[in-house]
Amino acid sequence: MTLSLFFQHLANGISLGSLYALIAIGYTMVYGILRLINFAHGDIVMLGSYIAFYGVVMFFLPWWVSFPLAILLTGVVGIIIERTAYKPLREVPRINLFTSAVAVSFLLENLGLVIFGARPKGFHRPPVMDTVLYIGGAAVVSYTPIIILTALVLFGGLMFVVHRTKVGMAMRALSKDIETTGLMGVNTDQVITFSFALGSALAAAGGILWAIKFPQIQPLMGVMPGLKAFIAAVLGGIGDITGALIGGFLLGIAEIMLVAFMPNLAGYRDAFAYSILILLLLFRPTGIMGEMEPEKV
C-alpha cells in the first residue's frame, strides 16, 4: 500500500469516526445523567437528515440555512421526546424507562416509513462538498475534510459548554449525584432537558454529515449508525464525553483499516464492530476512560 493510499484510508476512517463520535456523545450524555440507554437516539440521526433534506427540496432553503435549522429542530424534537416519554417515568423502575425508549425508537422508525415513505431518497451534496481535492498526492473529495472539520468545531463547542459554562458545570454535577445537585438550587429537570436537546442536535449534525458521506436516506438509516455509535460510547467508557470521542474515532479508523488491509474480510465489517463490543463487555466493561467503581451496597 502506498503512503498516499494509506492517508486516504486514514482520512476516510477519521471522517467515519467523527460521525460515530458525534452520535456517541448523545448516548453517553444521557447515560451519564439518567443511566438510560436511549434506544431512540439512532432514529434521531435519521430525523435530522430528513429535516435537512426536506428543507432543501420542499422549502427551497439554501443548504447553509436548512442544515443548521434541521440541527435546531431536531434538538427541539429531543426535548419533546424527553418530556413526554422519559420524564414521567423517572421515579418508576428503570426497566419502564428502557421499554419506553424502545417504543420511541419504533415509533420514530414507523412514523418515518409512513410520512417519508420506505423508498430511499437521494441526498444532494452541496457542490462545495463534492469537489475533488489533492492533498499531498492523495485524492480526497472535499466532504471528507469538511466532515472532520465540522465535527471538530462541534466537539470544541461541546467541550466549552460542558467545562466552561454554568449549565455545563451543573451537567457534570448531575451525572454524579442528581439529588445533591438539586440541593445546590439547580433545576435538575431543566438541565436534563438541555442535555437531551444538546445530544439530539449533535445526532442531527451526525445524521446530516452521514447523509453527505453516504448520500442516500431512508427511515431505517439511523439503526446501524446508532448501534455503532453505541459501541463507540461503550468502547470509550459510557458516561464519559471524552471517551465517546475516543471510542468513535477508534472504531471508525479500525473499521476502515480492516477493510483496507484485509479486503477479503470487508463483509465482516459490522461483525468486527460487534465482536469489539462483546470482547469489551467481557474484559473491560467500563471502557477506555471509565473507572472501575466498586459495587455499592
Next chain:
Amino acid sequence: MLEVRDLHVYYGGIHALHGISLRVPDGQIVALLGANGAGKSTTLRTIAGIVKPSEGDVLLDGESLIGLRSFEVVRRGIAMVPEGRRVFTNLTVLENLRLGAYARRDSNQVIQRDLQEIFNLFPRLEERKKQSAGTLSGGEQQMLALGRALMSKPRILMIDEPSLGLAPVLAQDVFEKLKELNQAGQTILLIEQNARAAMSIANYAYILETGNIVLEGPAAELAQQDEVRKSYLGVH
C-alpha cells in the same frame, strides 16, 4: 424563623415521622438529636423538599414550603449539607463552591467576594481550589460541603451529621466553625449523633425517638437531665 408543624412522613410504607413540630428561631443553633433511625434525616430531607410529607407544614417566616422542589427551597433560603457530605468528586473545589451559588442572581464580583470569605474561613480549601474534590480528605470534604452550602447565602443552614466518619479532632474543628458562623449571625439546624458535642454549641435541642419528639428544651438544661445523660451522653 423556620417552623415545622405536625409533620407526618411515610417512607416506603413505614410511618417515619409521627407528627413532629419544631422551631428554629433566627440567629440560633438548634440541635436535633436521637439514635439511628429516629427520623432526624427524614425531618431534614422533608424540609429540604426531597421527601414529601403526608401531613403537616413547613413554614419559613410564615410562608409554607410544602410542595416546593428542593431547588426552590434553596432559592427561598434554606441550604442543606447532606449526610456523608456528598461533594462532587468529579468537580474541582472551586467548581463545587461555585455550584453552591448556582441559583444566585448576584454579580460575579459579589460572588467572588463571598468565595474569598469562605476561603478565609477554610484556608485549606483555597490551597486546594484547583484540585478535584475527590482528592480531599474527609475533614476537608466536610469543610467543602459546608462552604458549598454557605455559598447560597442561606437564611437557615441545615447540617446532617457533620462529625460522621471524622476523627474526633476534626469533628471538634467542624463544631468550632459552626460556632463561629453562628456568632456571625448564621441560623443553624443541626442533626448529630454525638449529642455531647451538639449540645455544647446549641441553644435549643429536640430529642427524637422513632419518629416522635420525646424531649425538648434549652440545650444547657437538657444536658442536666438524668434521662438525657443516661441515654445520650453516656453518663451513668
